[in-house]
Amino acid sequence: MEDMFRFADELGPFKIIHIYEPSVDLRAILVVDNIARGPALGGVRMAPDVSAEECFRLARAMTLKNAAADIPFGGGKLVIYGDPRMPQEKKIQKLRTLASALRYTKEYIFAPDMGTDEFCMACIKDEIGRAVGLPCGAGGIPLDEVGATGWGLAKSTEVALQYCDFELNGARLVIQGFGAVGMHAARFLTSSGAVLVGVADSRGSVYNPDGLDVDALIRLKNEGKSVHDYPEGRKLDRDAVISIPCDIWIPAARPDIINESNVHLLNTKLIIEGANIPITEGAEKLLYEAGILYVPDFIANAGGVICAASEYQGATRHAAFEAIEEKVRNNTAQVLEAAKTKGILPREAAVQLAVERVKQAMEYRRWSIFSSAPDFS
Numbered sequence: 573m574e575d576m577f578r579f580a581d582e583l584g585p586f587k588i589i590h591i592y593e594p595s596v597d598l599r600a601i602l603v604v605d606n607i608a609r610g611p612a613l614g615g616v617r618m619a620p621d622v623s624a625e626e627c628f629r630l631a632r633a634m635t636l637k638n639a640a641a642d643i644p645f646g647g648g649k650l651v652i653y654g655d656p657r658m659p660q661e662k663k664i665q666k667l668r669t670l671a672s673a674l675r676y677t678k679e680y681i682f683a684p685d686m687g688t689d690e691f692c693m694a695c696i697k698d699e700i701g702r703a704v705g706l707p708c709g710a711g712g713i714p715l716d717e718v719g720a721t722g723w724g725l726a727k728s729t730e731v732a733l734q735y736c737d738f739e740l741n742g743a744r745l746v747i748q749g750f751g752a753v754g755m756h757a758a759r760f761l762t763s764s765g766a767v768l769v770g771v772a773d774s775r776g777s778v779y780n781p782d783g784l785d786v787d788a789l790i791r792l793k794n795e796g797k798s799v800h801d802y803p804e805g806r807k808l809d810r811d812a813v814i815s816i817p818c819d820i821w822i823p824a825a826r827p828d829i830i831n832e833s834n835v836h837l838l839n840t841k842l843i844i845e846g847a848n849i850p851i852t853e854g855a856e857k858l859l860y861e862a863g864i865l866y867v868p869d870f871i872a873n874a875g876g877v878i879c880a881a882s883e884y885q886g887a888t889r890h891a892a893f894e895a896i897e898e899k900v901r902n903n904t905a906q907v908l909e910a911a912k913t914k915g916i917l918p919r920e921a922a923v924q925l926a927v928e929r930v931k932q933a934m935e936y937r938r939w940s941i942f943s944s945a946p947d948f949s
């Protein structure tokens with residue numbers, strides 16, 4: 573058996589649960605990392621190639637993200653093995669089964685991530701009453717539809733530009749991944765003057781130094797097509813998006829996309845991490861040495877979870893967007909300023925900020941991570 577304690581350190585993970593139900597071909601893993609600040613809030617990811625390790629790393633990112641955003645939640649993540657494009661009926665059957673299997677695991681709150689959406693969350697809520705990121709019709713703030721994370725990325729970019737030698741107006745923008753995060757980041761940043769020159773999805777990239785039409789790209793995706801089908805511009809391989817010359821590069825797809833073997837291909841000045849764990853720590857060190865500024869994932873991409881937490885607490889969409897702006901701006905400034913004055917990596921500054929808050933909450937516990945309070949493991 574795989575040794576799951578290999579992930580363990582002073583913060584967690586508190587629980588790792590494998591869920592298996594052959595009648596609906598369900599295989600999933602839940603990692604509840606740390607719940608000292610509250611129940612674990614983190615998305616459900618469906619992909620064919622997920623793993624326990626990816627789930628743990630994503631859960632840890634949520635512990636740090638929720639603490640940095642100062643919301644009363646711990647961190648967790650759930651991964652389901654499967655192609656998210658499977659027939660909807662089959663997908664919902666898996667999700668309902670999963671929710672039912674975890675109905676007593678009350679220290680985890682379901683939310684959307686890659687491969688799941690508002691509709692999926694509504695089905696889980698219907699099954700066990702515990703999910704956020706719901707559609708409007710189910711009383712939620714549909715965080716992907718409104719672009720909560722993209723909004724936060726745009727605000728983080730504005731602050732990071734104070735540490736760069738160029739302006740947003742006219743800045744060349746490249747985005748890898750054109751889903752819920754990538755398309756809204758493109759929308760908000762181009763509406764403030766940036767020019768989208770390159771974009772990729774799982775099927776390919778397109779590059780046009782004169783600019784791409786964001787609305788036309790969104791229409792293509794809504795029709796089930798690829799950005800590769802965009803008519804004007806150079807069509808490139810999927811991974812060629814890494815080396816497109818630009819001022820701002822935003823990863824908004826999968827983990828470890830940038831690593832020690834390809835970091836030298838980047839041709840940019842600023843990276844705003846939209847995806848979770850998109851750049852390995854070794855590659856981030858190389859970026860720092862090369863003078864390329866980056867804002868770490870759990871600081872820049874907290875918009876979605878701040879929106880989810882706002883919904884959970886009954887706030888309006890307007891209030892959620894205000895909270896995202898305030899928290900993401902403040903954290904970006906705090907992290908980049910600490911990195912500059914202390915001469916440390918932005919990630920080190922971000923981890924210091926978040927871990928301090930998690931450890932403070934752990935001090936209030938009889939044990940360190942979990943609580944004995946009823947209904948809260």
Ligand SMILES: NC(=O)C1=CN([C@@H]2O[C@H](COP(=O)(O)OP(=O)(O)OC[C@H]3O[C@@H](n4cnc5c(N)ncnc54)[C@H](OP(=O)(O)O)[C@@H]3O)[C@@H](O)[C@H]2O)C=CC1
Binds near residue numbers: 824877
């Ligand atoms: N949704 C949210 O609010 C939040 C999401 N995140 C993180 O952001 C990332 C994206 O999430 P989200 O936008 O919700 O996911 P989606 O599934 O909506 O979109 C993912 C996009 O990435 C593309 N893609 C997948 N693999 C690759 C690849 N190898 N190269 C280029 N593009 C690729 C997909 O292509 P195709 O369209 O062809 O499938 C799709 O356009 C994830 O890491 C997620 O954890 C972080 C915080 C909040």
Ligand SMILES: O=C(O)CCC(=O)C(=O)O
Binds near residue numbers: 613614615874877
């Ligand atoms: O924003 C969401 O969808 C829930 C939180 C999450 O999973 C994330 O921030 O990665």
